Amino acid sequence: MSNEVKKKSPPDPNSAKFKLGKIATDAYVDAQAAKDRGEMIGWCSSNFPVEIPETLGLAVCYPENQAAGIAARGGGERLCNISEDDGYSNDICAYARISLAYAKIKDTPEQNMPEPDFLLCCNNICNCMIKWYENLAKDLNIPMIIIDIPFNPDYEVSDAQVAYVKAQFLEAIKQLEELTGKKWTEEKFQEVMEYSGRTSRAWLAATSEAKHTPSPFNGFDLLNHMAVMVTARGKKEAAEAMEVLHKEYLENVETGNSTFRGEEKHRIMFEGIACWPYLRATSTGLKSRGINMVTTIYADAFGFIYDDFDGMVKAYCNVPNAMNLEHARDKRVKLIKANHVEGLLVHTNRSCKLWSGFMAEMSRQIAAECEIPHVAFDGDQADPRNFSEAQYETRVQGLTEIMESKKGGC
Amino acid sequence: MSGLKESLQTFHKIASSPKEQLKKYLAEDKKVVICAPVYTPEEIVHAIGMVPMGTWGADIEIKEAKTYFPAFICSVMQSVLELGIRGEFEGASAIIIPSLCDSLKCLGENWKSSVENIPFIPMVYPQNRKADFGKAFTKAGYERVIADLEKATGQSFDDAKLTASIAIYNEHNAIMRQLSDCLNDYPNVTAADRNAIFQSAFYMEKSEHTALVKDLISELTKTEKTANNKIKIVTTGILVDAEDLLKILDENDMQIVADNVASESRQYHVDAKPAETGLDSLSCKFADMDNCSVLFNVDKAIAQYTVDLVSKYQANGVIFVMTKFCDPEEFDYVMIKKACEEKSIPLLLVEIDRQMTNYEQVRTAVETFKEILK
Numbered sequence: 001m002s003n004e005v006k007k008k009s010p011p012d013p014n015s016a017k018f019k020l021g022k023i024a025t026d027a028y029v030d031a032q033a034a035k036d037r038g039e040m041i042g043w044c045s046s047n048f049p050v051e052i053p054e055t056l057g058l059a060v061c062y063p064e065n066q067a068a069g070i071a072a073r074g075g076g077e078r079l080c081n082i083s084e085d086d087g088y089s090n091d092i093c094a095y096a097r098i099s100l101a102y103a104k105i106k107d108t109p110e111q112n113m114p115e116p117d118f119l120l121c122c123n124n125i126c127n128c129m130i131k132w133y134e135n136l137a138k139d140l141n142i143p144m145i146i147i148d149i150p151f152n153p154d155y156e157v158s159d160a161q162v163a164y165v166k167a168q169f170l171e172a173i174k175q176l177e178e179l180t181g182k183k184w185t186e187e188k189f190q191e192v193m194e195y196s197g198r199t200s201r202a203w204l205a206a207t208s209e210a211k212h213t214p215s216p217f218n219g220f221d222l223l224n225h226m227a228v229m230v231t232a233r234g235k236k237e238a239a240e241a242m243e244v245l246h247k248e249y250l251e252n253v254e255t256g257n258s259t260f261r262g263e264e265k266h267r268i269m270f271e272g273i274a275c276w277p278y279l280r281a282t283s284t285g286l287k288s289r290g291i292n293m294v295t296t297i298y299a300d301a302f303g304f305i306y307d308d309f310d311g312m313v314k315a316y317c318n319v320p321n322a323m324n325l326e327h328a329r330d331k332r333v334k335l336i337k338a339n340h341v342e343g344l345l346v347h348t349n350r351s352c353k354l355w356s357g358f359m360a361e362m363s364r365q366i367a368a369e370c371e372i373p374h375v376a377f378d379g380d381q382a383d384p385r386n387f388s389e390a391q392y393e394t395r396v397q398g399l400t401e402i403m404e405s406k407k408g409g410c
Numbered sequence: 411m412s413g414l415k416e417s418l419q420t421f422h423k424i425a426s427s428p429k430e431q432l433k434k435y436l437a438e439d440k441k442v443v444i445c446a447p448v449y450t451p452e453e454i455v456h457a458i459g460m461v462p463m464g465t466w467g468a469d470i471e472i473k474e475a476k477t478y479f480p481a482f483i484c485s486v487m488q489s490v491l492e493l494g495i496r497g498e499f500e501g502a503s504a505i506i507i508p509s510l511c512d513s514l515k516c517l518g519e520n521w522k523s524s525v526e527n528i529p530f531i532p533m534v535y536p537q538n539r540k541a542d543f544g545k546a547f548t549k550a551g552y553e554r555v556i557a558d559l560e561k562a563t564g565q566s567f568d569d570a571k572l573t574a575s576i577a578i579y580n581e582h583n584a585i586m587r588q589l590s591d592c593l594n595d596y597p598n599v600t601a602a603d604r605n606a607i608f609q610s611a612f613y614m615e616k617s618e619h620t621a622l623v624k625d626l627i628s629e630l631t632k633t634e635k636t637a638n639n640k641i642k643i644v645t646t647g648i649l650v651d652a653e654d655l656l657k658i659l660d661e662n663d664m665q666i667v668a669d670n671v672a673s674e675s676r677q678y679h680v681d682a683k684p685a686e687t688g689l690d691s692l693s694c695k696f697a698d699m700d701n702c703s704v705l706f707n708v709d710k711a712i713a714q715y716t717v718d719l720v721s722k723y724q725a726n727g728v729i730f731v732m733t734k735f736c737d738p739e740e741f742d743y744v745m746i747k748k749a750c751e752e753k754s755i756p757l758l759l760v761e762i763d764r765q766m767t768n769y770e771q772v773r774t775a776v777e778t779f780k781e782i783l784k
Contacts, residue, residue, distance in 0.1 A: 029740035068554075087747050089740040091482065123537065127512050130537060130706050131741035137708050144708045146538060151515040153532035164536060348480050352736065355593040356480050357516025361523050367709060406743035
């Protein structure tokens with residue numbers, strides 16, 4: 001049984017949690033400060049290569065992070081309604097609906113962002129991103145720079161794809177230089193690449209500590225820390241904070257501590273984006289049964305380790321939602337086996353057609369190969385109207401019963 | 411007049427019996443390749459000596475495909491998979507599925523496990539399609555399709571044959587554009603007839619379809635023009651083939667005078683122009699395509715295009731036929747709605763789904779729209 005690590009108030013400024021939280025908060029503060037200085041700032045999609053704005057010294061904000069923050073603080077439905085009143089279907093991704101509403105009203109008590117001067121869009125997460133950013137660009141009348149990274153139906157990334165994507169990276173850099181007057185330098189890129197590598201290695205090392213039983217951390221931590229991995233990977237502060245995180249997890253392994261409260265009876269993998277409006281309900285539903293979500297695909301997906309520009313291009317072609325079923329399956333199987341996972345809990349996310357569209361078959365294949373049970377529940381990353389706590393409870397209960405039965409319990 | 415009637419009946423018969431068409435070509439010892447939407451390079455299939463047969467699914471109850479797709483995925487994709495699992499494409503040599511929207515990407519991935527006897531050939535298109543690097547990537551995608559087709563069928567590709575096939579497809583594009591305009595003078599040709607002409611093109615070799623359409627135009631021009639008191643409508647969307655919907659339009663005296671529908675005119679907007687090779691010509695054709703929800707366009711030109719169609723064809727209004735769960739269309743709808751409002755063009759949104767059995771809500775909406783347009 002693991003010992004509990006109680007939350008401290010105020011948080012220790014030397015802790016990874018504090019440092020990571022600060023990086024996430026500073027992103028908004030820094031962007032506003034840049035805006036106040038008269039610099040051009042951007043809104044950026046989550047899997048756009050952060051190395052580009054980072055190397056150019058451009059401040060950017062992330063509408064997906066903002067939408068998740070707004071949803072977690074209870075504003076999701078209100079903003080979705082604003083977009084729906086403008087004609088957007090409630091079938092559209094809730095992040096997009098929240099973001100388009102925010103672009104219109106420009107002020108929310110949950111999380112504000114400075115107005116953008118340009119948009120950076122990359123569709124390696126989904127094509128919905130293109131449509132969302134097209135409409136933002138039209139509504140705000142600002143330039144949109146797109147890096148199209150197509151879904152790869154093959155296991156390996158082809159030379160043709162690398163050439164296509166690399167040409168767009170170079171084009172995007174050129175467009176941004178012309179637009180903002182900032183200049184790309186090889187020295188700065190090398191520095192950013194080094195920090196990105198350090199951050200990624202620390203992240204992969206930290207998340208891999210879930211191989212210990214009990215795990216030194218509660219997997220819900222990953223959902224929060226992932227934001228820094230996606231948006232700030234190339235910053236020195238991110239590298240340092242992730243190294244602290246790894247150190248803390250190592251210490252927990254040594255002392256038998258964990259950020260997971262209570263006894264770790266079962267270990268599962270969680271699939272999908274968090275239900276931000278119901279973070280407490282989804283977390284409690286697991287915790288109350290002694291289930292620790294020890295890993296997610298994020299644990300593996302955002303460890304970008306590469307040695308040069310071409311390597312970076314290829315890394316961005318290999319993000320989770322851009323890879324085929326077999327490749328995506330094998331990455332998950334690896335995590336499940338390495339972290340002694342006993343069950344798979346799948347969030348069928350109403351907002352994410354791509355993630356949910358072939359997850360049923362992938363879950364079956366994963367479950368067969370790993371000999372673990374899998375269940376799915378319906379939910380949404382940001383629209384509270386698409387989640388039923390009762391259904392979630394029933395599905396988690398079912399998963400628990402199968403896991404217990406496999407262990408010889410009743 | 412009887413010639414016209416027979417001609418229209420032929421289109422209806424073919425449009426309603428894709429499986430019979432498939433059987434017919436197989437019986438002729440021809441290899442058939444199923445082409446899922448959208449912008450699937452049929453010219454390549456044709457050049458290799460096979461019959462490209464389009465599919466946009468069918469109005470059927472989804473059963474087996476439900477074990478692969480969640481309910482909120484577009485019913486075109488769900489029904490294509492359902493047809494595949496049920497064996498409706500039995501005998502086809504392969505299926506080509508492009509990945510221009512998120513649901514199409516999922517269709518390809520699900521196909522591999524669910525319809526194992528018909529190989530899945532992906533066609534990956536670029537969104538940054540107009541620059542040289544985009545055209546090069548399109549060409550690489552076509553080359554991959556060719557390699558997969560050669561492997562699946564044992565037949566080989568020849569670029570000179572592709573150039574000949576492109577000419578056949580360009581001719582078909584032109585005749586379909588001509589037909590759409592020509593029909594405006596003949597209000598007796600119903601919305602259901604118009605759809606049958608467009609839909610049948612998917613199930614026939616294009617040269618055969620071109621010949622039939624030419625005959626139809628010839629028959630039409632023989633008939634006397636009558637007064638046109640119908641309400642002129644522009645349709646836009648993915649699919650406008652639901653029998654009940656078309657019947658409602660006809661019952662309400664609505665004539666489709668132009669469309670920007672993916673399964674209708676949208677695919678005939680652009681011809682392939684001469685280039686160094688056939689494949690270059692085809693790659694440039696894709697680069698030139700536009701005014702479509704699944705093709706990146708930061709200017710949202712589709713909105714102005716819709717308004718321009720209304721103006722060009724002096725239409726009374728626009729019917730946006732939303733194929734449920736199609737998010738690319740759902741994003742564009744808002745821009746089209748704004749553009750229409752700015753020009754005071756009446757716009758009706760109707761939502762349809764391949765599994766819909768009751769169209770009474772649509773009927774009420776169309777009837778109300780008719781009253782507004784009067």
